[in-house]
Amino acid sequence: MKNTLKLEELGLFMLGIYLFNLLDYARWWFLVLILVPDLSMIGYVFGNKTEAFCYNLFHHRGIAIALYFSGIYSSNSSIQLSGVIIFSHSSMDRMFGYGLKYETGFNYSHLDEIGKK
Numbered sequence: 131m132k133n134t135l136k137l138e139e140l141g142l143f144m145l146g147i148y149l150f151n152l153l154d155y156a157r158w159w160f161l162v163l164i165l166v167p168d169l170s171m172i173g174y175v176f177g178n179k180t181e182a183f184c185y186n187l188f189h190h191r192g193i194a195i196a197l198y199f200s201g202i203y204s205s206n207s208s209i210q211l212s213g214v215i216i217f218s219h220s221s222m223d224r225m226f227g228y229g230l231k232y233e234t235g236f237n238y239s240h241l242d243e244i245g246k247k
Contacts, residue, residue, distance in 0.1 A: 135224075136225050139221045139222075140221075140225055142191075143221040143222050143225060145217075145221075146214055146215075146218030146221060147160065147218065149214045149217070150211070150214045150215075150218065153207055153210060154207060155207075159211075160215075163211075163215045164215060164218060164222070166215060167215065167219040167220070168219075169188075170185050170189070171184070171185060172184070173185060178233050178234065179233045181231065185230075185231045186230045188216060189216070189219070189220045189223060189230060190216075191216075191220050191221075194213045194214075194215075194216035194220060195213065196213070197209055197216065198210050198213030198214060198217065199213075200213075201213060224241065227241060228241070229241030
């Protein structure tokens with residue numbers, strides 16, 4: 131992936147950290163929760179189609195932003211936290227070249243084929 135895209139994702143990851151710091155949670159919660167969206171990979175047990183759906187649901191920044199603003203609207207910091215974690219995690223994943231998954235398998239994402247040489 132091009133370095134400019136990686137820098138953009140780094141900037142979005144830093145935005146996620148900033149938004150987390152606006153919430154009233156201890157900083158260690160960010161470190162504990164940042165990898166939670168990867169639990170969605172359990173969908174692989176049910177096949178590529180289910181895995182792609184589960185993975186994409188918990189790695190989609192549009193959903194993360196909707197959660198964050200829903201939390202603001204309802205004054206619910208837990209919902210805001212969920213949005214921030216999904217947003218930050220998605221940016222971190224994309225920084226490393228992992229994008230939203232296609233139904234053909236884990237190595238096929240909207241960014242490129244993972245592990246392609």
